[in-house]
Amino acid sequence: MQTPLLFSARGLSLKKTLIFLVLALILMLLDTGRPSWLKNVRVSTHSAMQPIYQGARYPSFFFGYVQDLWQSKEALRRDNARLRAEVLANRARLQTLDYATAQNNQLLGVLSTSAVAGHDLRLAKVIGTDSNPTKQVVVLDKGATDGVQIGQTVVDERGILGQIINVYPNTSRLLLISDEEQAVAVNIARTGQRAIVSGRGDADALSLDYVFKVADVQVGDVLVSSGLGGRMPAGYHIGTVSKIHSTQTDNFANIMVSPAANLKGAGYVLIIQPQ
Amino acid sequence: MKRIIWLGFGFLVASVLAIYPLPASIALYRPWWLVIFLVWALIFTRYFYVGLAFLVGLGADLLLNTHLGHQAFCAVLMALGTRALLGMIKTPSLAKVYGVGAIMLGVFFTSLWILQLIAQTSVQAWALPTTLLAWGVIGFIHAKFDKAF
Numbered sequence: 001m002q003t004p005l006l007f008s009a010r011g012l013s014l015k016k017t018l019i020f021l022v023l024a025l026i027l028m029l030l031d032t033g034r035p036s037w038l039k040n041v042r043v044s045t046h047s048a049m050q051p052i053y054q055g056a057r058y059p060s061f062f063f064g065y066v067q068d069l070w071q072s073k074e075a076l077r078r079d080n081a082r083l084r085a086e087v088l089a090n091r092a093r094l095q096t097l098d099y100a101t102a103q104n105n106q107l108l109g110v111l112s113t114s115a116v117a118g119h120d121l122r123l124a125k126v127i128g129t130d131s132n133p134t135k136q137v138v139v140l141d142k143g144a145t146d147g148v149q150i151g152q153t154v155v156d157e158r159g160i161l162g163q164i165i166n167v168y169p170n171t172s173r174l175l176l177i178s179d180e181e182q183a184v185a186v187n188i189a190r191t192g193q194r195a196i197v198s199g200r201g202d203a204d205a206l207s208l209d210y211v212f213k214v215a216d217v218q219v220g221d222v223l224v225s226s227g228l229g230g231r232m233p234a235g236y237h238i239g240t241v242s243k244i245h246s247t248q249t250d251n252f253a254n255i256m257v258s259p260a261a262n263l264k265g266a267g268y269v270l271i272i273q274p275q
Numbered sequence: 276m277k278r279i280i281w282l283g284f285g286f287l288v289a290s291v292l293a294i295y296p297l298p299a300s301i302a303l304y305r306p307w308w309l310v311i312f313l314v315w316a317l318i319f320t321r322y323f324y325v326g327l328a329f330l331v332g333l334g335a336d337l338l339l340n341t342h343l344g345h346q347a348f349c350a351v352l353m354a355l356g357t358r359a360l361l362g363m364i365k366t367p368s369l370a371k372v373y374g375v376g377a378i379m380l381g382v383f384f385t386s387l388w389i390l391q392l393i394a395q396t397s398v399q400a401w402a403l404p405t406t407l408l409a410w411g412v413i414g415f416i417h418a419k420f421d422k423a424f
Contacts, residue, residue, distance in 0.1 A: 013324075013325065014355075016324075016325050016326070017325050017351055017354070017355045020325050020326065020328075020329040020347075020351045021348060021351050021352070023329065023347075024329065024332070024344040024345075024347040024348035024351060025344065025348065026344070027333075027343045027344030027347065028342060028343065028344035028345065028348070028390070028394070030343070030344075031342055031343035031344060032342070032394065038343055041337065041343075042337065042340070045337040045338060049294055049338065052290075052291055052294055052295060053296060055295075056295055056296045127296045128295070128296025128297045128298055128299075128302065129296060129297060129298070129299045129302040130296070130340065131293060131294035131338055131339045131340060132339045132340040132341060132399075133299065133302035133303045133305070133399070134396075134397035134398075134399055135340055135397075137340075138296075138299075139296045180397070201397045203299070264299055264300075265298075265299065265300075
């Protein structure tokens with residue numbers, strides 16, 4: 001029988017190993033202390049990944065096509081009737097919204113503040129998560145050719161999902177509000193108090209920061225984006241206060257928020273684009 | 276030359292498998308294909324050593340968007356450990372060699388978790404069992420098709 005000695009007979013080189021370990025440590029320190037120095041390298045790597053993202057669009061097209069083929073005419077008729085009813089209900093709701101917008105514009109005029117700019121909504125499909133699932137980044141099937149730009153806000157039917165961080169010709173990457181590096185300026189709808197909601201790396205929970213423990217916050221309070229800082233548009237749902245915990249030693253309360261948007265399983269999303 | 280081309284192809288396939296977008300429910304359990312490729316190349320080829328292990332680790336850091344240097348550091352440790360353990364095997368067998376690979380995958384993830392805890396970044400705990408499972412399946416297929424064993 002042949003001896004399976006396929007592996008190299010090279011000896012150990014502790015000196016070489018040590019050099020590379022030190023090199024890796026230097027890179028770690030650089031990435032921690034000066035992340036901007038390595039930003040271009042990361043951007044280039046993501047661009048190199050673009051063909052794979054592009055390829056990932058086709059299976060979802062294929063499955064969508066097969067699903068359509070299997071759907072019966074009766075099911076399509078039912079869907080059509082349900083969607084017509086939903087459109088009617090939404091149109092009725094929009095009538096009251098028109099009235100509210102008119103009133104709002106009138107008030108903005110009284111306050112001598114500029115009116116909120118209009119926007120378009122572009123439908124996009126979530127292809128999948130990013131290569132690092134703990135990063136709370138998803139890949140969308142719309143890119144620069146569809147007018148997607150870095151910084152645009154993405155929502156679903158329930159609230160804000162996040163912001164576009166990379167754009168490629170036909171795909172883009174969306175950083176969810178649940179990511180540890182993401183924070184949104186919010187208002188508590190009931191009291192109007194300003195605060196910051198930040199991600200915790202968990203799609204099920206966000207945290208409401210910098211709220212004093214004596215502040216008027218209750219479980220069930222709805223949080224909407226305030227638009228402060230100009231990063232995200234105002235008035236979209238962010239989440240609901242789910243848990244409040246205070247310690248004697250801390251001035252701020254530890255407040256947990258359930259996200260409004262479906263951060264875990266959104267299939268289709270809307271990209272807010274300027275008109 | 277043919278082997279180098281195959282290794283390049285293997286790296287490409289592992290990279291595609293590592294970054295192909297998956298639904299969130301599955302993505303957490305995705306095996307770390309680049310690490311599997313690296314340990315396989317460290318064991319079964321003559322070209323891979325600390326230098327190339329460092330480069331593959333660095334590539335994995337960039338592709339998987341982990342802290343730069345984390346996987347590179349663990350890959351170098353893994354290269355060193357693999358070489359040391361292979362040197363101890365007196366009567367090589369496929370089971371022993373794959374056992375070494377499994378131990379080194381454990382070393383890689385343990386050192387990565389320690390680095391991630393120090394850097395206070397999220398730890399990907401589910402990757403180890405699925406990566407070990409994938410490594411075992413590769414070993415099983417290898418044993419089935421390689422007549423030398």
